[in-house]
Amino acid sequence: MIQIVSHPIDAQAVLAAVASPQAGATVLFLGTTRQFTGDRETASLDYECFAEMAEQKLRDLADEAQRKWPLTACAIVHRVGHVDIGEASVAVAVSSAHRQCAFEAGQWLIDTLKQVVPIWKKENWADGTTEWVHPGLEDTEQTSREAP
Amino acid sequence: MIIKVRLFAVARQLAGTDSLDVDMAPGSTLGQLREQLAKQTPALEAVLGQVLFAVGTEYAQDATLLREGDEVACIPPVSGG
Numbered sequence: 001m002i003q004i005v006s007h008p009i010d011a012q013a014v015l016a017a018v019a020s021p022q023a024g025a026t027v028l029f030l031g032t033t034r035q036f037t038g039d040r041e042t043a044s045l046d047y048e049c050f051a052e053m054a055e056q057k058l059r060d061l062a063d064e065a066q067r068k069w070p071l072t073a074c075a076i077v078h079r080v081g082h083v084d085i086g087e088a089s090v091a092v093a094v095s096s097a098h099r100q101c102a103f104e105a106g107q108w109l110i111d112t113l114k115q116v117v118p119i120w121k122k123e124n125w126a127d128g129t130t131e132w133v134h135p136g137l138e139d140t141e142q143t144s145r146e147a148p
Numbered sequence: 149m150i151i152k153v154r155l156f157a158v159a160r161q162l163a164g165t166d167s168l169d170v171d172m173a174p175g176s177t178l179g180q181l182r183e184q185l186a187k188q189t190p191a192l193e194a195v196l197g198q199v200l201f202a203v204g205t206e207y208a209q210d211a212t213l214l215r216e217g218d219e220v221a222c223i224p225p226v227s228g229g
Contacts, residue, residue, distance in 0.1 A: 031229045047228070050156055050221050053205035054228075078228060090229045110229055118202070118221070119228030120157035132158040133227035137198050 001075035002058045004049060004119075009077050014091045018073035023095035025102040029110050031090040033083050041126035047080040047089055050118040054078070057117045065094065065109050069101040076109065078119060089121070149174055149216040151181060155192075159199060159222045162191045172214060178203065179210030181220065192222075199224045 001017035015028055033045050062074045072095040083089045092109045096102045123131045153168045160166050170184055178201050186193040200207055202221040203214070214220070 048156065049228070050154065050202070050205075050223070053202055053221065056205045114226070114229040116207075116226065117228045118156065118223050118226055120224065121227045122157070132161065132224070134158055134195075134198075134225040135227060136225050137158070137195060 001077065002055065002062055003077045004051060004055055004058070005077060005079050006081045007079070009079050009088045009091050011088065011091055014075050014077055014093045017075040018093045018095040020072040020095055022097060023072040024097050025099035026093065026095040027099075027102040027106040029090075029092040029106050030088040031110065032088050033085050035085050040123075042085065042123055043126045044085065044124045045083045045089065046122045046124065047078075047083060048120055048122075049078070049080050053118050058113070061109055061112055061117070065105045068108070069094075069096065069105040071096045071101065071105055074105070074109070076113070078113075078117070080119065149176075149214070151214055152219050153181070153185065154219065154221045156222065157224050157227075158195060159192060159224050162195065163189050164191070174216070176214050177210060178208055178212040178214060178220070181214060182210065185222075195224060196222075 035042055058076045062076055065074050075093045077091045079089050092106055094102050094105045121133045149172055151170045151172050153170055155163050155166055172181055182196055186196045200223040202223055203218050
């Protein structure tokens with residue numbers, strides 16, 4: 001299961017996608033919208049993606065994880081659009097015979113997804129401003145921060 | 149040759165459009181496109197040095213030669229997950 005969706009993520013469906021009699025271990029990671037970052041309060045997030053490339057990259061990551069570790073199965077679902085506090089924007093599930101590789105692969109998948117997949121989040125801060133999140137992008141005069 | 153460049157996130161916000169057409173000489177590189185975009189759309193200049201480009205759905209280096217019909221995507225630092 002490799003999907004980009006615009007609706008709430010069904011975590012049970014993601015777990016079902018990696019279920020197998022060969023699996024002794026299943027690991028599910030959910031990335032959820034967090035209310036506070038330092039002293040700034042988030043009201044919600046909006047996600048967008050370059051859909052064709054993002055889906056291809058998610059598939060590539062799943063394939064690479066299955067080459068690097070002896071996994072039974074792997075599923076990645078990323079949500080785009082509006083995501084409220086506490087809701088999941090991404091689910092990564094892996095199953096394997098034993099737990100060590102399930103934990104390792106799960107961590108590698110989300111860590112690498114966050115580096116290479118063309119998906120972006122926009123902070124809707126509680127103070128009404130909005131700001132695209134671009135790690136490492138120098139804050140220039142033309143910052144993306146917009147007033148309400 | 150006209151190269152279509154898709155813009156995302158802060159790039160789209162700064163340019164005010166999700167797509168730009170850039171006229172490049174045959175045999176131009178992605179790096180030359182990067183420079184031309186900065187000249188053609190000064191609003192993007194501040195970020196163009198820090199974006200990656202994809203040709204089709206694969207990341208590409210500045211040395212990549214562009215061909216007629218290539219679709220380029222401007223990929224600011226990603227923030228999925």
